[in-house]
Amino acid sequence: MRSAGALHRLLDVVPVFEGDARVVLRFTLVPGSEFDLGTLAALERSDARVVPWDEAVRHEHDLILTASPKGALRVLSGPRVVLPHGAGFNKTVGDEGSPHLPSGLDPHYLLTDGEPWAALHALAHDEQLTRLTAYCPSAADRATVVGDPTLDRLLxxxxxxxxxxxxxxxxxxxxxxxxxxxxxxxxxxxxxxxxxxxxxxxxxxxxxxxxxxxxxxxxxxxxxxxxxxxxxxxxxxxxxxxxxxxxxxxxxxxxxxxxxxxxxxxxxxxxxxxxxxxxxxxxxxxxxxxxxxxxxxxxxxxxxxxxxxxxxxxxxxxxxxxxDAAFALRGQALPRLRRECYRLLGIHPPTVPATPHPLPRPVSTAQSPSAFAVRADISGLRIGITRFPAFTSETVNHLAAEQPEAEQRQIQSASVLWRRARPASTAPHTSSWTAAGWTARMLEESPGCWTAAALLTPERCLLRHRSAGVLSVRIEPCRTGGRILRADPAAVVSAAHAWLGSTTSPWRAPVSLLCDIGPLTVRAELTPAAEEDLGYEL
The missing domain is CATH 3.40.50.12580 (CDP-glycerol glycerophosphotransferase, C-terminal domain)
Known part of the structure; x- marks a missing residue:
């Protein structure tokens, strides 16, 4: 392979050979690509066995799979199978090959001395075969439509x-x-x-x-x-x-x-x-x-x-x-490709089915933003909260920041400061704030802050407001269709802050607020501070 993308495509077709001890897979890096470094890193992550190029060209191979026709593949000895490394042939790269043709359809890459060097072009759709026939008919004579193994994996x-x-x-x-x-x-x-x-x-x-x-x-x-x-x-x-x-x-x-x-x-x-x-x-x-x-x-x-x-x-x-113009034979790519590969190998395929592997769970997760510019729309006891990143140009009502994770200037400018409770430390010597102590300290240290809140659990907060005093907040999750849906308690704190700042008539806890937060509507109950919340260790 010449690129990480080509390697990833090849890894999607590995199930073709699963369960067969007769087949040994080795990978080699075709020289000459500007993306060599990334390809080597991708190979290392894959745990695949790698053969140096100089060694690969010295040996006869029973089958050669590639997801790009570029490079010196034709010097490798053995029957060659070419796969597209994307969803069809949609893009051409300037200053390479024939003008306005993608490499997968380009005779410049598909022919050597006027003859096709691949034993098989495994295509995903008849549209690709039609275009290959138009641009390189001799290569099209060795092409067949098998479907798209990557799409089958997604499905x-x-x-x-x-x-x-x-x-x-x-x-x-x-x-x-x-x-x-x-x-x-x-x-x-x-x-x-x-x-x-x-x-x-x-x-x-x-x-x-x-x-x-x-x-x-x-x-x-x-x-x-x-x-x-x-x-x-x-x-x-x-x-x-x-x-x-x-x-x-x-x-x-x-x-x-x-x-x-x-x-x-x-x-x-x-x-x-x-x-x-x-x-x-x-x-x-x-x-x-x-x-x-x-x-x-x-x-x-x-x-x-x-x-x-x-x-x-x-x-x-x-x-x-x-x-529909890019993918045919959905769900059939691996069995069809297995049949073609084993035909070229000259042996019977294994009897276990060739099925695509489900994709693993993502490991790249989003950072939790530490500051929000908040818009609050208040109608009686119902508050709509819309939160944007702190650098938004949208019209907003207040800034809310997580202490100490947010930038110092955001903490100093915030009307709302919050802190999420963390698991208890296992260290032999510890020092921790109580929710009451931390919220009091925040209002003391931050004259521009009107509300400090300790987020104890997804359903419990202790909120200290400069004029309303100390309150416990109980957040009722949405229960619908057998599912339990929760809003971010920091957004509920912004709703309570907005309501407390806007109400002019006398009120007494408990008060029940309806908070519209994104697609959810949750009920938040404001009550006099509970002792268990005041003493909760952060």
Whole structure:
């Protein structure tokens, strides 16, 4: 393989050979790619056995699998099988091969001395075979449609959607996935501020935002620099998907996709996810390709402020139809590919079925934001709370910050300070605040703060307000359809703070507030402070 993306595709077809001790798999890195470094790191993460290139070219191989036709593959000895390393052939790379052709259809890469060097081109759809026939008929003579093993893996993972969303901390929020390919026309290259702009406008309790990058972008930029460039959005809760498998789990978990011209979005469309285009045109997208057809019909996102309107338009479309031009024979890729591979090997395939592995649970989780700009809409005892990152340009009513995690300037400016209780220390010598002591200290040290709250559990808080005094807050979770749904208690504290600051008529605890927070409505009971809450150790 020449890139991490090609390696990931090959790993998706490994189940073809599972259960067969006669087959030994070895990987080698084809030299000459600018993404060598990222590919080596991906190989190391995979735990696959690697053969140096100099050694690989000295031996005869029973079968050679590749997900890219580029490089010196033709010097390897043995029957060669070429797989696409994306959802079809939608993109061309400038200054490489024939103008306006992707490598998978380009005679420049598919022929040696006018003859095809691959024994088999394993394609995902008849549309790909038709285009290959038009551009390189001799290679098309050795092609067959088997389906897409990566799509089959996504489809086999749909039953794990709730598990993926739980791992991401999504809850009842809508997960919006940005997808960016690599190169000068990619979303992240052309619109590097879009993740920050979107997350600054999306209500935190209603939406979660994730970013899926092409593995070449990881290889080119590196995780360290990516984290630095995306730091404001990451601190505000952006999920940055890992380059292998996790991108696919996020598509399964997601509710909608915003995409450039990279083919990842075709997988999302195959899952029925609404698709919004964010590609501003250029020379890379191949006219008439499945991706070009989809981008011509889906809503286009010009400004971050237009996302909710674009979402409504995208939801009105049936996105699955866009994927029909890219994927055929769904659920059949591994059995069909097994049959072809074992035909080339000249042996009978194993009797155990070749089935795709479900995707693992995501491990890249969102940071919990430590400060929010909060908008409060109050109508009697009902309060609507909308929280944004502290750097938003939206109209808001107060700043709420977590002490001590938030930046010092945010803590100094916050009207609401909160702290989450932590598990008891196991150290032999300890010192801890009580909820009463900590809230009192915060109002003493922070003259601009009007409400300090200790978040004891997801359903219990101790709240100290400058004029209302000390109150216990009991939060009743939503119970619907056999499920228990909880809002962030920090958002409930902002609701209580807003109500306490707005009420002018005399009142006496207990008071029951209805708090609208994202898609949830929870009831919060304000009562005189309970002794167990006052003495709760933080």
């Amino acid at each position: 086999n993972s749909i039953r794990h959607r709730e598990s993926y969303r739980s791992a991401l901390g999504t809850g009842e929020r809508r997960l919006i996935v940005l997808t960016s390919t690599w190169g000068p026309e990619s979303l992240l290259t052309r619109r590097p501020e879009l993740p920050r702009e979107l997350i600054s406008r999306l209500p935190h309790d209603a939406y979660q935002l994730a970013l899926v990058l092409h593995p070449n972008e990881y290889s080119r930029t590196g995780s360290f620099d990516l984290s630095r460039q995306l730091a404001p959005a990451l601190a505000a809760g952006l999920v940055l998907a890992g380059p292998h498998e996790e991108w696919a789990a996020l598509l399964v978990a997601g509710d909608a996709v915003v995409t450039d011209h990279g083919s990842t979005a075709l997988y999302a469309a195959a899952l029925g996810r609404p698709v919004i285009g964010a590609y501003d045109g250029g020379s890379e997208l191949i006219p008439g390709s499945p991706m070009a057809q989809m981008l011509a019909k889906v809503p286009h996102l010009t400004e971050a402020a237009d996302l909710t309107q674009a979402l409504r338009a995208a939801e009105a479309q049936d996105s699955t139809g866009f994927a």
